[in-house]
Amino acid sequence: MPTQSNTRPNIVVIICDDIGFGDLSCNGSTMIKTPNLDLVARRGARLTSMYSGGPTCTPARAALMTGRIAPRTGAARVLFPGDNRGMNPNEVTMGAYLKGLGYATGCFGKWHLGDIPDSGPLKFGFDRYFGLPYSNDMDPMIVYRDEENVEEPADVASLALRCANEAIEFIDKTPKDQPFFVYFPFTSPHHPITPEDKFIGTSEAGLYGDTCEAIDFYSGELYKHISARGQIENTIFVFTSDHGPWWEGSNGGLRGRKFETWDGGMRVPFLISWPAMIPEGQVISQPVATMDLLPTLCNLLDIKPDSSMPFDGEDISDLFMKGSIADHGPIWYFDAFSLNAVRKGKWKLHRKRQTWGGEKFSQWSLPQLFDLERDPGECYDLGARHPDVVKELNDLMEKFEKSLNLAEADDREWWKGSTLGDSAGWNVQKV
Amino acid sequence: MPTQSNTRPNIVVIICDDIGFGDLSCNGSTMIKTPNLDLVARRGARLTSMYSGGPTCTPARAALMTGRIAPRTGAARVLFPGDNRGMNPNEVTMGAYLKGLGYATGCFGKWHLGDIPDSGPLKFGFDRYFGLPYSNDMDPMIVYRDEENVEEPADVASLALRCANEAIEFIDKTPKDQPFFVYFPFTSPHHPITPEDKFIGTSEAGLYGDTCEAIDFYSGELYKHISARGQIENTIFVFTSDHGPWWEGSNGGLRGRKFETWDGGMRVPFLISWPAMIPEGQVISQPVATMDLLPTLCNLLDIKPDSSMPFDGEDISDLFMKGSIADHGPIWYFDAFSLNAVRKGKWKLHRKRQTWGGEKFSQWSLPQLFDLERDPGECYDLGARHPDVVKELNDLMEKFEKSLNLAEADDREWWKGSTLGDSAGWNVQKV
Incomplete structure (x- = not known):
């Protein structure tokens, strides 16, 4: 070029x-x-x-x-x-x-x-x-x-x-x-x-x-x-x-x-x-x-x-x-080793979520499917209306996760149960 | 009337x-x-x-x-x-x-x-x-x-x-x-x-x-x-x-x-x-x-x-x-027994916060003073610019808290350390 x-x-x-x-x-x-x-x-x-x-x-x-x-x-x-x-x-x-x-x-x-x-x-x-x-x-x-x-x-x-x-x-x-x-x-x-x-x-x-x-x-x-x-x-x-x-x-x-x-x-x-x-x-x-x-x-x-x-x-x-692009691949939303969500076109599927200390609780509402063009604030789950899209994006995430074959899987435990306040290396500073 | x-x-x-x-x-x-x-x-x-x-x-x-x-x-x-x-x-x-x-x-x-x-x-x-x-x-x-x-x-x-x-x-x-x-x-x-x-x-x-x-x-x-x-x-x-x-x-x-x-x-x-x-x-x-x-x-x-x-x-x-009102008293933001914040006029002072499981961590940034007229999204802490307002609102909260003389204080412990997922009475439901 x-x-x-x-x-x-x-x-x-x-x-x-x-x-x-x-x-x-x-x-x-x-x-x-x-x-x-x-x-x-x-x-x-x-x-x-x-x-x-x-x-x-x-x-x-x-x-x-x-x-x-x-x-x-x-x-x-x-x-x-x-x-x-x-x-x-x-x-x-x-x-x-x-x-x-x-x-x-x-x-x-x-x-x-x-x-x-x-x-x-x-x-x-x-x-x-x-x-x-x-x-x-x-x-x-x-x-x-x-x-x-x-x-x-x-x-x-x-x-x-x-x-x-x-x-x-x-x-x-x-x-x-x-x-x-x-x-x-x-x-x-x-x-x-x-x-x-x-x-x-x-x-x-x-x-x-x-x-x-x-x-x-x-x-x-x-x-x-x-x-x-x-x-x-x-x-x-x-x-x-x-x-x-x-x-x-x-x-x-x-x-x-x-x-x-x-x-x-x-x-x-x-x-x-x-x-x-x-x-x-x-x-x-x-x-x-x-x-x-x-x-x-x-x-x-x-x-x-x-x-x-x-x-x-x-x-x-x-x-x-040129102001143009061919289709872009999925946008992956990783939280450390966890593939929480994917965006493809206007659709985002949120499958996992890390709300510190409340992960189990947060799973109640998952997965959630959002139309980011109509609903950029991710307010309304359209999953029940579009089960085909949920399946497509879920399959996409599972396939990608499997393909990763990640090393150092023990790091996945790092955040588990963390309340952040106790995290090693972080120090409460007064300003 | x-x-x-x-x-x-x-x-x-x-x-x-x-x-x-x-x-x-x-x-x-x-x-x-x-x-x-x-x-x-x-x-x-x-x-x-x-x-x-x-x-x-x-x-x-x-x-x-x-x-x-x-x-x-x-x-x-x-x-x-x-x-x-x-x-x-x-x-x-x-x-x-x-x-x-x-x-x-x-x-x-x-x-x-x-x-x-x-x-x-x-x-x-x-x-x-x-x-x-x-x-x-x-x-x-x-x-x-x-x-x-x-x-x-x-x-x-x-x-x-x-x-x-x-x-x-x-x-x-x-x-x-x-x-x-x-x-x-x-x-x-x-x-x-x-x-x-x-x-x-x-x-x-x-x-x-x-x-x-x-x-x-x-x-x-x-x-x-x-x-x-x-x-x-x-x-x-x-x-x-x-x-x-x-x-x-x-x-x-x-x-x-x-x-x-x-x-x-x-x-x-x-x-x-x-x-x-x-x-x-x-x-x-x-x-x-x-x-x-x-x-x-x-x-x-x-x-x-x-x-x-x-x-x-x-x-x-x-x-x-009549479309008019004399000054309204402060707006109190209670989280259970905790008086987290107060609004008076355009000002809101956020003094405590409950982010489930991460309370200690969240204290880093507190208190925060927001101008809700300019900044309804509570993005920008103006406390350093207006210490007088911080003091006024903080005093207001302390005075009000003291005046409450609340009974059943043991209930204040209720949420302490809760991660919600373990809360009694809540049950994960599948829909």
């Missing part, structure tokens, strides 16, 4: 930690202003039915980075400091594919796919790393540069600023004839909310909104810096979230939040601009997945994927480039 | 079990048609910020029936068959007040304020009773006529029809010069969903929607029957819900559902018509509470309340009659 002037595009992938679909003004927020992200949306495409790889951090990032469903990757559930394990070292990440193509690759922010040094970014194809390997509510909280502990405990409030500066320095150090890949996973607006002083009071939506405006600002700093270098025309610039919002934030009126396989837990904002190749001002409602991004890049850049690590995601370049 | 022709108005109070704010077409549903209820809304007032007395059945009904917060009444939490207890016998219900005024009083449907005979409707001021004393997912499931077991297990699907017929017969038997009070608590659309055959397939929202359309139909039957008797002009006709929806149903885009003190768990639909006295076509957003209804009736009918059982609710007749 040729690209502009036969120069490979630069790539920036920004992912936030827990930002909601409705927290961007281009997605309808009236209390948070995100002018820089709105500009990205105007200059490219805004996707309104983009699904993450899971309703928690680690699996969502594993799927984005590998193009594969998280349960295949050994990173199906949230990792904690002290787990002493990470994503399967055989996985080939977006970083590794792009590095293999000659890209300069840097990761600036929250990794959350395993411990440094054994399974940090430098083990998965990144030349440089600066940031927090785990969430901002996990102990110990260490800032790493590459594989070196440079700060403990982390000064979280200044991380976005410092990561942006590191990314900009990385871009500036990359020779102009070498393309760069900046993976920029914000540590925010994950609880606890700790915005940098200069953003406190900027939004109408409290500290959470201030943090979202900081995210917009630093996303804009990257965008503007690349623009100032004359490179934005040939940069694929992506903005998204790992999953739905948690204690605060807007899920855009959907049902559910982080930790849940309701759409509110897994439908995420997604903006992509590439002025040289992607028509401007598109709003696209086709259901697709963040794990489609890597297969899409492979197609656009003529990368031959590693056949031992086949993608679950699909090439969706036609969606951005 | 004089009423039309010095004849006391008839009163019909319909309350549904678990119907959501957004499940009525007059409240925005596009998948469920409720033409009869829409007519009630057009002929009177539709309230958009009406709060129930609790996010579960028993306390919500206790507050409606007594005009008092449920923790005062001995019915602060869900009652189960086998509890062998009910609402405090000293409580004076809407039924008792109206009976004392010469009304014929009948209750047709789900009582859920205690066991029959010891604390059934006939002990609380009703002349007649027909229906299910507990929820349609509790065992044993017995239909009572007055205090007699007439059917076990109950044929739930036909209950709405039979209750409507009983209510109509009761109305017809009441002499025309005697006013009647029909309290009509539907057992639906509470899970399990069991609509009458003739409604299956009528709605676009599955069996749940069909059940809502059945509710509309039978509400309409009562309305039409009273109209046909020439009495609708002087009938106060009320329609509401006990709390937010559960497994299915629309909370109208609010946050949370049944069992939660988010607004989605406690803001309910509320329609009131009284053509002789209430102007038509009103839409009222003033925050008020279902427990205001009894104090309001007392004022309208010149009833002297029992001073030993003082109301927490307020007379809000001016709201319907």
Whole structure:
């Protein structure tokens, strides 16, 4: 696939930690202003039915980075400091594919796919790393540069600023004839909310909104810096979230939040601009997945994927480039190792559910079949009206589950009976 | 307070079990048609910020029936068959007040304020009773006529029809010069969903929607029957819900559902018509509470309340009659004995939360202060911006809690550590 002037595009992938679909003004927020992200949306495409790889951090990032469903990757559930394990070292990440193509690759922010040094970014194809390997509510909280502990405990409030500066320095150090890949996973607006002083009071939506405006600002700093270098025309610039919002934030009126396989837990904002190749001002409602991004890049850049690590995601370049797509495969809603739900076209079948501590109770109402076009809030079970669809989607899930032949099945027990408050590695923090 | 022709108005109070704010077409549903209820809304007032007395059945009904917060009444939490207890016998219900005024009083449907005979409707001021004393997912499931077991297990699907017929017969038997009070608590659309055959397939929202359309139909039957008797002009006709929806149903885009003190768990639909006295076509957003209804009736009918059982609710007749109201006191959000939140004006302070099995975990983010006018979905905590408001509302809650001097404190332990699935009295039913 040729690209502009036969120069490979630069790539920036920004992912936030827990930002909601409705927290961007281009997605309808009236209390948070995100002018820089709105500009990205105007200059490219805004996707309104983009699904993450899971309703928690680690699996969502594993799927984005590998193009594969998280349960295949050994990173199906949230990792904690002290787990002493990470994503399967055989996985080939977006970083590794792009590095293999000659890209300069840097990761600036929250990794959350395993411990440094054994399974940090430098083990998965990144030349440089600066940031927090785990969430901002996990102990110990260490800032790493590459594989070196440079700060403990982390000064979280200044991380976005410092990561942006590191990314900009990385871009500036990359020779102009070498393309760069900046993976920029914000540590925010994950609880606890700790915005940098200069953003406190900027939004109408409290500290959470201030943090979202900081995210917009630093996303804009990257965008503007690349623009100032004359490179934005040939940069694929992506903005998204790992999953739905948690204690605060807007899920855009959907049902559910982080930790849940309701759409509110897994439908995420997604903006992509590439002025040289992607028509401007598109709003696209086709259901697709963040794990489609890597297969899409492979197609656009003529990368031959590693056949031992086949993608679950699909090439969706036609969606951005031509505004059309052939039928997309099912959208899978995994909660760790549990395939809770599937979406195919307008239909979603919710077969299992994790309501912490109340799983048995929740099974009363399952399965539930929703028409997400008429009923995006998942209010009305149409299963009794469409038993054929229930059977079709249930069969689809069973077949897919059987095909997975998952290793490390003991991890499936991890959450069992958990009340979260007792979870190892999580620490109640006062802010 | 004089009423039309010095004849006391008839009163019909319909309350549904678990119907959501957004499940009525007059409240925005596009998948469920409720033409009869829409007519009630057009002929009177539709309230958009009406709060129930609790996010579960028993306390919500206790507050409606007594005009008092449920923790005062001995019915602060869900009652189960086998509890062998009910609402405090000293409580004076809407039924008792109206009976004392010469009304014929009948209750047709789900009582859920205690066991029959010891604390059934006939002990609380009703002349007649027909229906299910507990929820349609509790065992044993017995239909009572007055205090007699007439059917076990109950044929739930036909209950709405039979209750409507009983209510109509009761109305017809009441002499025309005697006013009647029909309290009509539907057992639906509470899970399990069991609509009458003739409604299956009528709605676009599955069996749940069909059940809502059945509710509309039978509400309409009562309305039409009273109209046909020439009495609708002087009938106060009320329609509401006990709390937010559960497994299915629309909370109208609010946050949370049944069992939660988010607004989605406690803001309910509320329609009131009284053509002789209430102007038509009103839409009222003033925050008020279902427990205001009894104090309001007392004022309208010149009833002297029992001073030993003082109301927490307020007379809000001016709201319907004149479209105005003096400042309303705080809206209290109780979860059983726990005062989780308060609303005053546009502000809501959420101080505690019950997320089943994850209470410790949920405390991370509390308290949270929301501006319900800008942010009805409770997405953005403004506490850090308005510490004065946090303090004011927190003080208000502490003062109110201290004033309560609640009896039966051991009941506070009832839910502690519960995962619901193990709750006594609840039985997983297959539908």
